[in-house]
Amino acid sequence: MSPTKRPRYPAAVTPTHPEPKGNPVSAIRPAAVVVLAAGEGTRMKSATPKVLHEICGRSLVGHVLAAARELDPQNLVVVVGHAREQVTAHLNQIDPETRTAVQAEQNGTGHAVRMGLEELGGAVDGTVVVVCGDTPLLTAGTLKQLARTHGADGNAVTVLTAEVPDATGYGRIVRDEATGAVTAIVEHKDATEVQREIREINSGVFAFDGALLADALKKVRTDNSQGEEYLTDVLGILREAGHRVGASVAADHREIAGINNRVQLAEARRILNDRLLERAMLDGVTVVDPATTWVDVTVTFERDAVVYPGTQLTGSTHLGEGAEVGPNSRLKDTQVGAGARVDNTVSDGAVVGPQASVGPYAYLRPGTRLGAKGKIGTYVETKNASIGEGTKVPHLSYVGDATIGDYSNIGAASVFVNYDGEHKHHTTVGSHCKTGSDNMFVAPVTVGDGAYTAAGSVITKDVPPGSLAVARGQQRNIEGWVARKRPGSAAAKAAEAASRRGESED
Numbered sequence: 001m002s003p004t005k006r007p008r009y010p011a012a013v014t015p016t017h018p019e020p021k022g023n024p025v026s027a028i029r030p031a032a033v034v035v036l037a038a039g040e041g042t043r044m045k046s047a048t049p050k051v052l053h054e055i056c057g058r059s060l061v062g063h064v065l066a067a068a069r070e071l072d073p074q075n076l077v078v079v080v081g082h083a084r085e086q087v088t089a090h091l092n093q094i095d096p097e098t099r100t101a102v103q104a105e106q107n108g109t110g111h112a113v114r115m116g117l118e119e120l121g122g123a124v125d126g127t128v129v130v131v132c133g134d135t136p137l138l139t140a141g142t143l144k145q146l147a148r149t150h151g152a153d154g155n156a157v158t159v160l161t162a163e164v165p166d167a168t169g170y171g172r173i174v175r176d177e178a179t180g181a182v183t184a185i186v187e188h189k190d191a192t193e194v195q196r197e198i199r200e201i202n203s204g205v206f207a208f209d210g211a212l213l214a215d216a217l218k219k220v221r222t223d224n225s226q227g228e229e230y231l232t233d234v235l236g237i238l239r240e241a242g243h244r245v246g247a248s249v250a251a252d253h254r255e256i257a258g259i260n261n262r263v264q265l266a267e268a269r270r271i272l273n274d275r276l277l278e279r280a281m282l283d284g285v286t287v288v289d290p291a292t293t294w295v296d297v298t299v300t301f302e303r304d305a306v307v308y309p310g311t312q313l314t315g316s317t318h319l320g321e322g323a324e325v326g327p328n329s330r331l332k333d334t335q336v337g338a339g340a341r342v343d344n345t346v347s348d349g350a351v352v353g354p355q356a357s358v359g360p361y362a363y364l365r366p367g368t369r370l371g372a373k374g375k376i377g378t379y380v381e382t383k384n385a386s387i388g389e390g391t392k393v394p395h396l397s398y399v400g401d402a403t404i405g406d407y408s409n410i411g412a413a414s415v416f417v418n419y420d421g422e423h424k425h426h427t428t429v430g431s432h433c434k435t436g437s438d439n440m441f442v443a444p445v446t447v448g449d450g451a452y453t454a455a456g457s458v459i460t461k462d463v464p465p466g467s468l469a470v471a472r473g474q475q476r477n478i479e480g481w482v483a484r485k486r487p488g489s490a491a492a493k494a495a496e497a498a499s500r501r502g503e504s505e506d
Contacts, residue, residue: 028147031126031210033073034116037061037133038081038103043261049083051133052090055269057296060259063136065095070140077116079103108228110220117214124210131205134259136268142250149248150207156243157235160205162253170201182245185232203256212238405431412437
């Protein structure tokens with residue numbers, strides 16, 4: 001039977017059940033979700049466990065947990081094994097309410113699920129959804145559809161499937177032509193030529209009747225080439241007992257893709273990033289070049305924000321209405337106010353106020369707070385610095401451990417000298433101050449409101465409000481020094497020529 005001639009079963013394959021009345025979550029709420037995350041993932045060739053590799057701001061297992069949580073399960077259990085201390089510590093950090101079950105030896109997917117149920121006390125009354133911990137593209141919507149189909153069709157088990165362009169290597173879903181029920185999952189190596197034409201494949205994600213699952217797992221055998229307990233054997237056990245096995249087809253086959261190596265990791269990152277950017281653009285954000293723009297799932301936007309090419313937005317970064325970022329900027333945990341402009345900048349843990357301007361080539365380190373309409377300019381680095389409304393730090397400066405008031409101007413090539421070799425110290429510059437170029441502010445020091453400092457000054461003492469501070473030595477010219485100390489040099493020759501020109505003009 002060719003794929004084009006295979007009959008469709010709308011009621012079983014792609015059911016269109018209306019949203020339940022009342023609380024829609026309760027109608028699809030599973031008794032438990034079991035996440036399989038015990039494998040080593042040797043093809044990743046990494047010291048990091050496979051499920052802890054990250055894309056778009058979350059670990060692989062973190063993405064799965066986020067989707068599973070939207071089902072509001074009564075219990076969520078992650079089966080851990082390889083590097084379980086490291087994985088468990090990560091789970092405690094991202095979702096402390098998650099329970100863990102240990103699969104000390106990786107004896108197959110059926111064994112892993114059995115360990116998960118034992119953590120819950122054995123048989124579970126209600127629906128049990130089983131998902132893989134390395135499927136970061138799986139969405140909550142697809143899991144909800146799986147749960148709805150499982151309940152509506154009265155299945156003992158419902159398989160999440162997908163139709164793929166090339167099914168080579170995957171387990172094929174074989175159906176009853178009359179009812180659409182799943183009669184078998186046939187591995188590629190065992191499939192007939194006719195079965196290999198089927199493009200519907202097994203995802204490894206299932207919804208089970210909890211009590212039937214627990215009973216069937218006791219009957220799973222290990223007389224196979226791997227000597228393992230296969231979860232897929234449960235389907236045959238339940239079917240032979242007269243129970244119905246159904247399927248729910250994912251709308252996008254890419255959702256079920258598991259990650260086994262770095263190539264697949266990169267492919268998943270690209271797909272998820274495109275998904276996030278599409279959502280942002282549909283919500284009113286301009287992304288000039290999606291191909292070179294990368295965002296985390298935790299990044300948020302307001303309408304009319306603009307993201308220019310070569311920009312990475314990570315962590316809790318937020319772009320306000322009409323804010324512009326890029327090109328070539330990397331922002332982590334940074335808040336950009338409405339109408340602000342951030343150009344060619346690296347920022348970590350900073351706050352940029354409304355209508356402010358940053359860059360190009362600025363570095364905002366944690367604790368930087370730039371007020372409304374303020375400016376941090378070219379080749380400026382800031383750290384733990386509060387810079388007031390309308391204040392400008394335009395060029396070639398370092399501002400660290402400092403508070404600067406409103407509408408002040410910091411001269412070019414200024415350095416806030418905050419470290420004495422053992423401790424950091426604070427500098428305060430008031431409002432409406434004008435500091436000269438090439439100033440050193442040696443903390444702790446305070447410059448009062450409305451004060452000025454002269455260019456080239458090293459400020460070591462407090463400057464009273466409204467004062468001019470001058471802290472530099474008197475200039476002394478030693479004439480003839482080059483001729484005496486560097487005779488015959490290019491500089492000496494140039495000086496001699498200039499001297500002759502001066503004499504001829506006289």
